[in-house]
Amino acid sequence: MATSGISIRRLKEHVGEQVSLQGWLVAKRSSGKIGFLQVRDGSGVVQGVASRAEVPAAAWAEVERVTQESTVRMTGTVREDKRSPSGVELHLSDFAVDFLTEEFPITPKEHGTAFLMENRHLWLRSSRQRAALRVRSEAEQGIHDFFHQRDYVRIDSPILTPAACEGTSTLFETEYFGDKAYLSQSGQLYLEPALSAFGKVYCFGPTFRAEKSKTRRHLMEFWMVEPEVAFLEFEGLCDLAEEFLSELVARVLDRCAEELRVLERDTGPLERVVGPFPRITYTEAIARLNAKGNPIAWGDDFGADEETAISEDFDRPVLISRFPAAFKAFYMQPDPEDSRVVLGLDILAPEGYGEIVGGSQRIHDHDLLLAKVREHDLPVEAFQWYLDVRKYGSCPHAGFGMGLERFVAWVCKLDHLRETIPYPRMLYKIYP
């Protein structure tokens, strides 16, 4: 009797057994007397081999009419076979089409990205897309596990917010019962009050930026994980970010080997992502850039060229710290040793992937924070609750944010963020 409910991923454990499975036809090759049917069930792909002489006439007729991406069911014996990429194939005793698909738009040949993006809902079925999204899923679970194992409490920050979190990026505006509301661009400010309740917290959810950025490194909607820790100061923050990144990369290497193989990702550079990461200050970075002939001056922010020039000196992520206060967020703690700079941290991924982590120690002194709010021309009333936190049991604290899509793009070595999220939201593009 054939066993059903076995996933293709686990067929190796059932060699010699009769199994039944349902899935979708990836590809078919057939001669007059033998048919090869690649079937996907979501967990993997297996080839069913149907011999005209060995299956019922009705089953052979189904083999002849089946088309790419039809829904099928097949029954057969699991056999080891060296010619199969997965090591096993299914020697069929029966085959049936449950839904006949006509003219699936995405063929095994090449397509342009515009066409594929228009068909994102169907492109998801392709092997590279499945691999990248499985890595994303693994990274997401890895993030939750990392913090859960360290006794962090997950705080879900609101998506609808009354005002700019940082007063910098452009926000998506919406209507809220006669008032204006904005889609969140960061959960951090809502995380900080929760510190005094839970000590160690994190949030992980979608964030929205209405900047008219049109590059491979930007999405309008992306997912960000943000830990925030009470009594954590700057050096500890750097250690946390380093431990977080190296553990997450190790987890993907361990659990997504097959996906990285499908993506043809050279895992060598990822295996080097172990601490300690190189740590340089902003001022040292400027000196390095000048030595390379880059004319950047102290006080300028890095652009894409500068990020690439810095990261190419290192074979693992590089931490850059102590940026000029002028171009960083209002809540960053000034460096006690140099008031021109703040205790902010950026981590640049290797291989040209740019900034994946940004964080800082936060100002915990009420009067200093109030002065910064005013300095940045932010509405004090809107930030009253945020200032309140500094009035009732304030403490030093720090946190960072990591963009999930940039992490996944780097780990998978994809050339565009749009392939790291199921339904990317890009400038002027919101279909499907």
Added chain:
RNA sequence: UCCUGGGUAGCUCAGUGGUAGAGCGAUCGGCUGUUAACCGAUUGGUCGGGGGUUCGAAUCCCUCCCCAGGAGCCA
């Protein structure tokens, strides 16, 4: 928002002033171990939209729309 490149068959593209093309897909036929299978045949067009120049425009000009890549900003 700015700069650059592009829009021709379902898809990927060639065609730069004179009859609209190829490969793939699809359809039909053939083939017992295929891996982007192969072989033969058939099918397939508002040349992005509008206007203009010309005897004649996919091709030259104007305009609009759409797409891709990059910059700034950021994760």
